[in-house]
Amino acid sequence: MEEELLMIPGPVPVLPRIREAMTKPMIFHRGDEFGAMYEEIVETLKDIYQTRNDLFVLSGSGTCAMEAAIGNLVSNETKLVCITIANGKFGERFGEIAVRYKADAVTPVNVNVNFEWGHSIELEAVKEALENSSSSDPKSKIVTMVHNETSTGILNPAKEVGKLARKHDAVFVLDCITSIGGDKVPVDELGADIAIVGSQKCLGAPPGLSALSVSEHAWEMIRENERRPYYMDLIAYKKSLEKKQTPYTPALPLFFALHEALAVIREEGMENRIERHRGMAKTVRDAVTGLGLRLFPKLNEVSDYSNTVTAIEIPIADGSITDEQLRGGMRKRGVIVAGGQGKLKGKIFRIATMGNITEREVMKTIQVLEEVLVGNEFIKK
Amino acid sequence: MEEELLMIPGPVPVLPRIREAMTKPMIFHRGDEFGAMYEEIVETLKDIYQTRNDLFVLSGSGTCAMEAAIGNLVSNETKLVCITIANGKFGERFGEIAVRYKADAVTPVNVNVNFEWGHSIELEAVKEALENSSSSDPKSKIVTMVHNETSTGILNPAKEVGKLARKHDAVFVLDCITSIGGDKVPVDELGADIAIVGSQKCLGAPPGLSALSVSEHAWEMIRENERRPYYMDLIAYKKSLEKKQTPYTPALPLFFALHEALAVIREEGMENRIERHRGMAKTVRDAVTGLGLRLFPKLNEVSDYSNTVTAIEIPIADGSITDEQLRGGMRKRGVIVAGGQGKLKGKIFRIATMGNITEREVMKTIQVLEEVLVGNEFIKK
Numbered sequence: 175m176e177e178e179l180l181m182i183p184g185p186v187p188v189l190p191r192i193r194e195a196m197t198k199p200m201i202f203h204r205g206d207e208f209g210a211m212y213e214e215i216v217e218t219l220k221d222i223y224q225t226r227n228d229l230f231v232l233s234g235s236g237t238c239a240m241e242a243a244i245g246n247l248v249s250n251e252t253k254l255v256c257i258t259i260a261n262g263k264f265g266e267r268f269g270e271i272a273v274r275y276k277a278d279a280v281t282p283v284n285v286n287v288n289f290e291w292g293h294s295i296e297l298e299a300v301k302e303a304l305e306n307s308s309s310s311d312p313k314s315k316i317v318t319m320v321h322n323e324t325s326t327g328i329l330n331p332a333k334e335v336g337k338l339a340r341k342h343d344a345v346f347v348l349d350c351i352t353s354i355g356g357d358k359v360p361v362d363e364l365g366a367d368i369a370i371v372g373s374q375k376c377l378g379a380p381p382g383l384s385a386l387s388v389s390e391h392a393w394e395m396i397r398e399n400e401r402r403p404y405y406m407d408l409i410a411y412k413k414s415l416e417k418k419q420t421p422y423t424p425a426l427p428l429f430f431a432l433h434e435a436l437a438v439i440r441e442e443g444m445e446n447r448i449e450r451h452r453g454m455a456k457t458v459r460d461a462v463t464g465l466g467l468r469l470f471p472k473l474n475e476v477s478d479y480s481n482t483v484t485a486i487e488i489p490i491a492d493g494s495i496t497d498e499q500l501r502g503g504m505r506k507r508g509v510i511v512a513g514g515q516g517k518l519k520g521k522i523f524r525i526a527t528m529g530n531i532t533e534r535e536v537m538k539t540i541q542v543l544e545e546v547l548v549g550n551e552f553i554k555k
Numbered sequence: 556m557e558e559e560l561l562m563i564p565g566p567v568p569v570l571p572r573i574r575e576a577m578t579k580p581m582i583f584h585r586g587d588e589f590g591a592m593y594e595e596i597v598e599t600l601k602d603i604y605q606t607r608n609d610l611f612v613l614s615g616s617g618t619c620a621m622e623a624a625i626g627n628l629v630s631n632e633t634k635l636v637c638i639t640i641a642n643g644k645f646g647e648r649f650g651e652i653a654v655r656y657k658a659d660a661v662t663p664v665n666v667n668v669n670f671e672w673g674h675s676i677e678l679e680a681v682k683e684a685l686e687n688s689s690s691s692d693p694k695s696k697i698v699t700m701v702h703n704e705t706s707t708g709i710l711n712p713a714k715e716v717g718k719l720a721r722k723h724d725a726v727f728v729l730d731c732i733t734s735i736g737g738d739k740v741p742v743d744e745l746g747a748d749i750a751i752v753g754s755q756k757c758l759g760a761p762p763g764l765s766a767l768s769v770s771e772h773a774w775e776m777i778r779e780n781e782r783r784p785y786y787m788d789l790i791a792y793k794k795s796l797e798k799k800q801t802p803y804t805p806a807l808p809l810f811f812a813l814h815e816a817l818a819v820i821r822e823e824g825m826e827n828r829i830e831r832h833r834g835m836a837k838t839v840r841d842a843v844t845g846l847g848l849r850l851f852p853k854l855n856e857v858s859d860y861s862n863t864v865t866a867i868e869i870p871i872a873d874g875s876i877t878d879e880q881l882r883g884g885m886r887k888r889g890v891i892v893a894g895g896q897g898k899l900k901g902k903i904f905r906i907a908t909m910g911n912i913t914e915r916e917v918m919k920t921i922q923v924l925e926e927v928l929v930g931n932e933f934i935k936k
Binding site for chain 1: 558559561563565566567568569571574575577578579580581582583584586614615616617618619621622626631651652655656753755761762763764782783784785786787803804805806807808809812891
């Protein structure tokens with residue numbers, strides 16, 4: 175049987191050479207060989223991030239790193255306001271996590287700046303939230319945002335929100351899980367104090383690892399928090415990194431694979447890689463609109479279409495095709511695309527163009543999509 | 556260069572067929588293929604656990620599962636007492652985690668029943684702690700213990716402590732990270748409400764996954780806790796398992812490997828596997844005492860030597876050999892054994908006999924140890 179083509183926003187298909195790297199025998203996780211590999215991974219990721227901040231790799235998914243960010247900064251003991259900006263599922267996840275760490279019935283310490291899923295973030299509302307949520311301590315705000323909102327295919331204004339956060343001396347947490355490695359994300363220039371990436375997205379590695387960078391501004395807040403999570407304790411990660419180790423046993427085969435995936439990225443070059451990602455996303459957008467479908471995101475002057483995942487409306491209003499007909503039809507032809515999540519289930523579908531996917535796979539996806547649309551008489555031939 | 560022989564208590568050497576399993580292409584983590592695999596893993600682990608409780612696999616190390624246990628049961632909002640029994644590094648870790656989740660300066664809600672590292676747990680002290688730490692709510696205690704204390708090579712009295720916990724209606728959390736898969740651990744019979752295993756120990760899989768079982772007794776307490784951690788939220792795991800999924804992206808290659816590792820275990824049979832582990836540990840104990848070394852654990856009537864890792868005193872008192880001479884000498888000869896952790900650094904070394912290690916590797920380890928002892932004139936030939 176032919177392999178299925180995964181065109182979902184992670185896990186992405188993984189090149190054979192990267193999968194082969196996982197067959198290496200286990201090594202002593204406190205030895206020099208691991209140390210050298212971990213250091214090289216960290217340094218390469220810092221280059222990709224364009225950051226001078228500390229950076230760590232966690233043995234856990236992107237959600238693990240999102241919780242690491244919130245949990246290390248926030249606790250009921252710390253006097254801070256957590257402002258979560260959201261226009262999709264993953265933006266809202268930050269808000270859900272914040273409630274677990276800091277829920278106070280008396281003072282509203284969690285401020286959600288929510289926009290309709292698929293709509294753009296409006297800077298005016300962010301500005302207002304920052305101005306109105308003043309606290310006794312001026313260094314007491316954190317702002318979270320998802321850079322590339324995978325649930326809706328929108329690229330959020332990291333630079334602009336970063337500027338606003340800096341103006342209010344807030345710690346800016348940016349989820350770049352599905353942008354770093356595929357799009358331009360100059361972390362320090364964007365003013366992201368904590369920036370997160372997942373292994374199984376644009377980096378082209380298998381799922382199971384995530385990384386995050388931490389600025390001095392974020393450390394100041396983290397050091398004040400004695401109720402940090404344990405497995406994700408960033409201070410423990412920092413101490414261990416000095417010995418080129420992780421605080422708890424690392425998921426070795428995934429480190430071998432990430433190391434190889436980063437070698438692939440170095441060989442391609444980040445400029446070329448970003449160009450390729452942008453090209454593939456544009457191909458998808460052009461093709462689907464050419465087929466008579468509509469893109470889901472509602473853009474404004476500071477937002478853009480995602481360069482790594484395209485969200486497309488299922489033309490249910492026309493009664494012409496259902497989610498099951500569309501995605502089920504594509505699946506039968508060997509191509510897996512993603513559905514809508516949560517309240518968007520059945521309303522949109524999503525084609526990811528992440529990692530080491532090429533134009534060839536993109537063309538196959540488009541061709542299969544067209545076949546299904548023709549088969550369901552959405553397009554008359 | 557010849558491969559190094561890892562005789563440390565995880566990561567253990569992984570059989571080629573288990574490593575090969577990780578070269579499989581990524582699959583859709585919300586599809587039927589993953590569901591079937593996850594279900595098979597869960598059911599096989601339940602057999603090995605001898606449990607009828609729920610069981611989940613986390614994409615994180617054993618420490619992640621330890622935190623999952625504590626964090627799901629305990630929060631500042633819940634009125635419970637957390638009694639952590641410890642006679643080594645990992646037992647104390649439960650206490651360290653509990654403080655992160657429940658620190659109250661007014662009422663002492665965390666009770667540490669600590670014994671010297673390497674000494675045995677005394678049931679009288681456990682009994683006293685359970686009796687004295689009464690709370691307004693009779694269903695408000697949790698007791699944690701490490702079954703196989705890897706840091707000191709001691710097997711703690713799970714059955715006896717389980718009985719005491721049950722008598723006081725306490726939820727019993729048992730860390731079986733390095734016993735399940737290599738020793739007899741009938742979880743339900745022992746009365747363990749939450750039992751934890753790590754992938755990279757006696758199960759013989761690579762590091763990065765852990766599993767834990769949850770009894771109805773534990774669920775009752777978990778449901779009361781609204782401040783559960785997010786990535787490790789066991790209620791989210793339970794909901795997802797109904798759809799044969801994990802709440803967040805699973806570390807796919809590690810699931811492929813664990814699936815294969817469990818096939819290896821089924822082929823060997825658990826009875827044979829336990830017999831093999833016990834035999835190997837006995838071989839090590841007999842050999843090292845025969846070489847004039849002393850075992851580290853101080854046993855009492857309810858404790859035993861670990862059947863998966865042997866802790867041995869480095870004869871520094873005699874001035875005859877140092878940690879670096881001993882372990883460094885063995886490393887030069889291709890065998891990695893573990894040192895002492897924390898306050899035991901330089902005082903003991905540890906030989907693990909876990910997973911798919913055979914008598915052949917055990918014999919090689921002993922031979923190399925003897926060579927080093929002879930070379931350093933601890934033994935005169």
